[in-house]
Amino acid sequence: MNIPRPQIWRMILLTLFGACAFLLPAQNIDIQDDSNIPLEEKLVYRHQNSVNVAIHSQGFGVGFKIGKIKSIHKTVNWEAEVVSLHSLKEIKTINVSEYFTRPYVYGKLNNVFVARFGYGQENRIFGKPYWGGIETWWTYEIGASLALMKPYYYYVSVYKPSGETGFVEVVEEQTFDNHTQWLNIIGRSAFTKGLKETRLSPGAHASVGLSFEVGKQRSRLQAINVKLIAEGFPMGVPIMDGQRINWLYVTLHLSYNWGSRFNKY
Numbered sequence: 001m002n003i004p005r006p007q008i009w010r011m012i013l014l015t016l017f018g019a020c021a022f023l024l025p026a027q028n029i030d031i032q033d034d035s036n037i038p039l040e041e042k043l044v045y046r047h048q049n050s051v052n053v054a055i056h057s058q059g060f061g062v063g064f065k066i067g068k069i070k071s072i073h074k075t076v077n078w079e080a081e082v083v084s085l086h087s088l089k090e091i092k093t094i095n096v097s098e099y100f101t102r103p104y105v106y107g108k109l110n111n112v113f114v115a116r117f118g119y120g121q122e123n124r125i126f127g128k129p130y131w132g133g134i135e136t137w138w139t140y141e142i143g144a145s146l147a148l149m150k151p152y153y154y155y156v157s158v159y160k161p162s163g164e165t166g167f168v169e170v171v172e173e174q175t176f177d178n179h180t181q182w183l184n185i186i187g188r189s190a191f192t193k194g195l196k197e198t199r200l201s202p203g204a205h206a207s208v209g210l211s212f213e214v215g216k217q218r219s220r221l222q223a224i225n226v227k228l229i230a231e232g233f234p235m236g237v238p239i240m241d242g243q244r245i246n247w248l249y250v251t252l253h254l255s256y257n258w259g260s261r262f263n264k265y
Helices: 005-026 176-181
Strands: 047-056 059-071 074-085 110-126 135-151 154-162 166-174 184-188 199-213 220-232 248-262
Touching (some): 047 220, 059 110, 074 135, 110 199, 154 176
Antiparallel strands (some): 059 074, 135 199, 154 166, 154 184, 199 220, 220 248
């Protein structure tokens, strides 16, 4: 018996359709249901605050950011941080001929800390895949800087006149300005020595970098940041004796930020 070709195709299609209709209820179809996702992970957030710890090529520091999320591609931040600033020529040593002495840096003039206040932006480069991963942003910041320079004191032994013709050796706390009269450096003085003599040097800074967000929750911010900072001080910031007074410092920063995203109701 010859069956017309159109009927053959019709019978094949009906057979396949019937098989699918029979097998479909037996399949365990894994369709993701967002009913189990916490509500805080579904919200669109407008604010984010974070704190950070940082290490850079000439010191370390801490800071915080107050951010406003403009869109999924852009966040603006008001930032503040305090970092230490060291000279690359600092070498610590210790007087091994004395007991219970502190290490010191020969030729150091000032302990320097820099307070920064700035405005910055984060712009998304690569979004995080739906299964998780790392989100990448490029960042920049501009703002004001204020260097705090506390004189660096040493415990030193010097000869002082005693009577009409005699001299006596005494221990004093002195800065490096008087080093030609020192007989021996015993060690570094206490950090609190010289706090009242702290001087200020205003300046400005600008930075550019990358931020890698590694957090698993949208309501929690966890990011690793790498940035290059250029910072200028018109009045200069002296750190070491015999080194020209630098007015421009360029440093590489690595920091870890953690915080939260939220809405104000």
